Amino acid sequence: MKRYIQAFILIIAIYIPVQAGAWSMLGHRIVGQIAENHLSSRSKKAIKLILGNESLAMASNWGDFIKSDSNYDSLYNWHFINLPEGLDQQKLFNYLDIQKEPNVYNKSLQLISILKNRQSTLEQRKFALKMLTHLIGDLNQPMHTAHKDDLGGNKVNVIWFGEKSNLHKIWDEQLIDYQKLSYTEYAKAIDFPSTQDITSWKSKSLKDFVYYSYQACNRIYDYTKPDSKLSYKYNFDFVETLNKQLLTGGICLANILNNIYQ
Numbered sequence: 001m002k003r004y005i006q007a008f009i010l011i012i013a014i015y016i017p018v019q020a021g022a023w024s025m026l027g028h029r030i031v032g033q034i035a036e037n038h039l040s041s042r043s044k045k046a047i048k049l050i051l052g053n054e055s056l057a058m059a060s061n062w063g064d065f066i067k068s069d070s071n072y073d074s075l076y077n078w079h080f081i082n083l084p085e086g087l088d089q090q091k092l093f094n095y096l097d098i099q100k101e102p103n104v105y106n107k108s109l110q111l112i113s114i115l116k117n118r119q120s121t122l123e124q125r126k127f128a129l130k131m132l133t134h135l136i137g138d139l140n141q142p143m144h145t146a147h148k149d150d151l152g153g154n155k156v157n158v159i160w161f162g163e164k165s166n167l168h169k170i171w172d173e174q175l176i177d178y179q180k181l182s183y184t185e186y187a188k189a190i191d192f193p194s195t196q197d198i199t200s201w202k203s204k205s206l207k208d209f210v211y212y213s214y215q216a217c218n219r220i221y222d223y224t225k226p227d228s229k230l231s232y233k234y235n236f237d238f239v240e241t242l243n244k245q246l247l248t249g250g251i252c253l254a255n256i257l258n259n260i261y262q
C-alpha cells in the first residue's frame with residue numbers, strides 16, 4: 001500500500017504545474033554573453049575580481065542550479081513577477097512600487113545595491129552578481145512578467161510540434177532550442193542593436209525593461225490561445241520577439257553593470 005501511495009505522490013508531484021523555469025540554460029547564457037560584449041573595461045576588471053575566470057554566460061545559470069539546494073528555497077519567487085492584465089506604463093510602474101513580496105524586479109534592485117555598496121564582502125558580491133545576471137535574464141523573458149492565475153503561462157496548455165507543452169515552456173526553452181544554435185553562435189547572430197536602441201536603452205530604468213517584457217507578454221497571450229497547435233508559423237511570427245528580448249536582456253544587464261562600475 002505504501003508503495004502505491006509513494007507512486008501516487010510522485011505522479012502528482014510530476015504533474016502539478018509549478019511556476020518555475022527560466023530561460024533555458026541557453027537563454028541565460030545568450031543574455032550573459034551579450035552583456036559581456038557590451039561591458040566597459042572598468043566593469044570587466046571589477047567583474048573579474050569577483051568571478052575570476054568564470055564568464056557572465058557561465059555564471060548565468062547558477063540562479064537555477066541552486067534550486068536543487070533546499071537552503072535556497074526562499075528564493076523561489078525571485079525569478080518572476082505576476083502582473084495583472086491591462087496595465088498601461090504608469091499603472092505598471094505604480095504597481096511595481098507597491099509590491100512588498102519578493103519578485104524579479106525588487107530583488108534585482110536589491111542585488112544592484114549590494115554590488116554598489118563598498119561594505120559588501122566578496123562572498124556577498126559573488127552571490128549578488130551571479131543572481132543578478134540570472135534575474136535580468138528572467139526579467140526579459142516575457143512569460144516571467146505574466147499572469148498569476150495561469151502561473152505565468154504554465155497552465156496554458158499548447159501543442160508544440162505535436163507534443164504536449166505549455167506557453168511558459170515554449171518561451172523558456174522550446175522556441176530557443178528550435179533555432180539550433182549554441183549560445184555563442186546565438187549571441188553572435190543577434191548582437192546587432194541599432195544605435196538608436198543603444199542610446200535609448202541607456203536612458204531607461206529597470207521598470208522600463210519590465211514594461212517591454214510585459215508588452216511582449218501581452219502580445220503572446222493575445223496570439224496564443226489555450227490548446228493551440230504551434231509549429232513553423234509560431235516560430236515565424238515570434239522569432240523576432242524572442243531575439244529582441246534576448247538582446248534587450250543582454251544590453252540591459254551590461255548597462256546596469258557599467259552603471260555600477262563607472
Ligand SMILES: [Zn+2]
Binds near residue numbers: 064
Ligand atoms: Zn530563473
